[in-house]
Amino acid sequence: MATISKATGIRNPALFICDIQEKFRPAIYEFSKLIPTATKLLTAANTLQMPIYVTTQNRSKLGDTIPELQARLSVPNVKANIDKTLFSMVTPEIESLLPRVSAGEMPLDVIIVGIETHICVTQTTLGLLERGHRVYVVVDGVSSVHAEERGIALARLRDAGAVITSSESVLFEVLGDAGHGAFRAVSGLVKDMKEETKGALEVFSKI
Template structure:
């Protein structure tokens, strides 16, 4: 396994949206708040032209990505939209699209949102870390059917080497400087969604 530098700034971001499907909407703890966080992240991601990788779990039975997110998943920065039966997003097809740190290629900084924290998010994180990538799990962007699973999974992932952080923190870390070309657009989005962000954190940061 490649050595992973945990104490460093984000450098090569990519967003991973895991299984945000219609059939899960009523089952997942605080699912609407995951949608609002993911929507904010994707809007910023499209502005910043950051790669996006999307998966669904058994789409024919569990439905497509929820409409609120589909509208943000049509741009040129969509690198993968893959249906799977594997729990991890890192299927052979998606893995082939990622750089290989083992071959000297720059690792990505994978930003994860979606479900379920203790299953697909956990296994995706571990697979990415094993391949030498850095992983940022957004506490206001992941959940499970049972709320109690979240804290246990996030503690495990932090111990494994992932960074557990928030959507607002990651956006400003990507910007780095108020002189960034897209500073006004991203900060405008942050202001526009501040109430949704506050509500998501009030529920989902309790881990």
């Protein structure tokens, strides 16, 4: 399978939200700063009509996706919202919904946020890369129980071919042009959440 250059701009974006659940709230490093990043990306994805894929891990024990995100998940562009036991989000159900790169379909540019960086986010990213998709891991949108696990995982994923980036950078890359029809809405969202983004980057960009 041909390798897609990381120098190529985003062409076919999709948002993956990995296991941002209630039971993780007290355990995950800086969980409260993860929420605004996920909210911002989810809001923008809805404005841009970007496909969204959401998972929970063992929902009966670990709880549903947090309420802060739930209100934004009842939209047609949410292609999957499933519970799983696999650590990877690339479950058979979700894989059946993705473009088949091996059959010549355009690969996704997956923007991923969630937890834990070194387990579910890592295995999802590797699975998507293996299938020919590109992955943008949002540094201010992923975390783990132990902060140190983040840097180890992000270094591995960069080596594997993922793009390690920030939420603001990836949103403006999706827009690509100030003439985009959603520019005012998305740029306004970025401006409104400037302080939350700054707070997230202050803790999460130290990798």
